[in-house]
Amino acid sequence: MIKRRDFLKKSGMIAMAAAFPGIINAEVETTEESAVLNKNKIKVNNQWDVIVVGGGPAGCAAATAAAREGAKVLIIESTGALGGMGTSGLLNAWCPFTDKEKIIYKGIAEKVFMEAKKGVPHARGYDWVPINTEYLKVVYDDLVMSQGVSVLFFSNMAAVEMKNKETVDAIIVANKAGLTAYKAKLFIDCTGDGDLAVWAGADFDMGDDKGDVQEGSLCFALSNIDPYEFSLIGTVQSSKKDSPIFKIIESGKYNLIKDYHINDKYAGPGYLAFNAGHVKVNSIDPASLSSAMITGRKIARQFQEGLAEYEPKTFASSYLAATAALMGVRESRRIKCDYTFTLEDWLDRKEFEDGIGRNSYYIDVHKEDATKYPKYGKGESHGIPLRCLLPVGLKNVFVAGRCISTDHYAHGSLRVMPPALVTGEAVGTAAGLIYKAGTIDVHSIDVTRLRIRLKEMGQLL
Incomplete structure (x- = not known):
């Protein structure tokens, strides 16, 4: 668990803490630097009911549902586009939207998916x-703007x-306007890494037992x-x-290409998108993340050169x-x-009284020694409990997307975009209901009312 002062030290913000004691509380000695900073006053923006940090799938769904x-909702996004991995991350395909019989990621998730599918006219199925x-x-711009x-x-x-x-x-x-303190009644952490929740004091797990x-x-x-030659081979996947x-x-x-991980999708005329290769990265360590981006770009070049050499009819002129701009x-x-959703819950296809959506994605863990678990059969899925979106010890913070409460293996199923859209819509709707009720405590949400509202909006519970 990262302590407040440790964070300030690591992020170089001790001086700023001295400059703005009403905003960041830390015991520090006054320095020449802080004296200079004290000449400026940090701006405060307090016009929001809900602030969502992170504009990926979960964040977009959360903001839209709350609005x-x-x-009155604000999204804070570090890049220049909404959508996270599906846009800035260049992810090449949606994980399955069905339980092999029907679409199960409904509501906002289905709306986004069906609209996005129009951009790939040759795509079939779900x-x-x-x-x-x-x-x-x-699609994401229009989604959030449609609700103001x-x-x-x-x-x-x-x-x-x-x-x-x-x-x-x-x-x-922090942005081009300098430093601004944004206040709200409720906050939704859709950062992927759980930054907001952790910096607020929440505890967390990370990785496997090691x-x-x-x-x-x-x-x-x-x-x-x-295009013609690719149509003959169909794919270059290792299968x-x-x-x-x-x-x-x-x-x-x-x-730099260490294994056979190569996933390709024909996204447009002569344009092949790849999710390929592996690179070690600790995304909460800026140095590790920076190094991984540099290595990742070199890996991409090696893939292009290797494909041109060993599949020249298709790739010689590629x-x-x-x-991607995002790792x-x-x-x-x-x-x-x-509540922590576990592998046992996934294996049991568990249902929950506070279920806010469904998931049927397999246990997708990219590790050499990962245990392989059988995929669900036709029509099988499990419930997603609201409780795994409510951080212990925090009253006005929700989490959604990749950083929700699971164990290591269950995380391999719930970390992808379709369930992220579902958890985002759930917490956004919950935030809206809490805001209207006037009692700001995420742990005291009327679950029955929330489930009714999600059903009204088309979600499958």
Whole structure:
């Protein structure tokens, strides 16, 4: 668990803490630097009912749902686009939206998916549908704007100010306007890494019993591939016995490609999108994250060169068109909440009285020694409990998306975009209902009322 002063030291904010004692509380000596900073006054923006930090799938769904309930909502997003891994992360395909019989990720999730699918006219079905990233950016823009949500791009949460041990008073945001303290009644952490919750004092788990997390992947895209030749081979995934990935590895020339992980999706004319390769990364360590991005770009180049060498008919004239602006992080913090969803729950297809949606994705853990668990059969799914979205010890903070409370293996199922959209809509709706009720405590939400409202909005419970 990261203590407040430890965070301030690591983030270089001790001087700022001295400059703004009413915003960041820390015992520090006055320095020349802090004296200079004291000449400026930090701005305070207190016009919001709900603030969502992180504009990925969970964040967009959360903000939209909260605004739909009448709350005044702001999204804080560090990049220049909404959508997270599906847009800035260049993820090449949606994980399955069905239980092999019907769509089970309903409500806002289904709305986003069906609209995004229009950007890939050749796509069929509802499972592993390719993503047109530029089209999806506008889908998310339109989604949040349709409910009057305000968005701040290129803005980073730099610190959390507490009213007391259980209540967040404000978040400090750094952007081109400088430092601003944004206040709200309720906060929703959709950062993926659980930054807001942890900086507010929440405890968390990370990795397996040794603390090891799954490796990440930097997604990329190749353009000018030969469409006819690709139509003949269909894919270069390692499930194909004559995939060029085997020769690429065996050649020893492409030293950064460590294994056979290669997932390709035909996203547009002559344009092939990849989720491929692995790189070690600790996403809450800025140095590790920076190094992983550099390595990831080199891996992408090696894939293009290797494919051109060993599948020349398709890839000889290809070029590396894009690498993602976001590292594909599979695992980091999992915030400790009122309930921890476990592998046993997943195996039991467990149902919950406070269920807010469903999930049927398999246990997708990218580790050499990972245990393989059988996928669900047709029509099988499990419930997602609201309690794993409510951080222990915090009254006005929800979490949604990748950082919800699970164990290491269950996380491999719930970390992907379809359930992230579902958990986002659930906490956004809950925030809206709490805001209207006037009693700000996420742990005292009327679950029956929430479930009724989610059903009214089309969610499958």
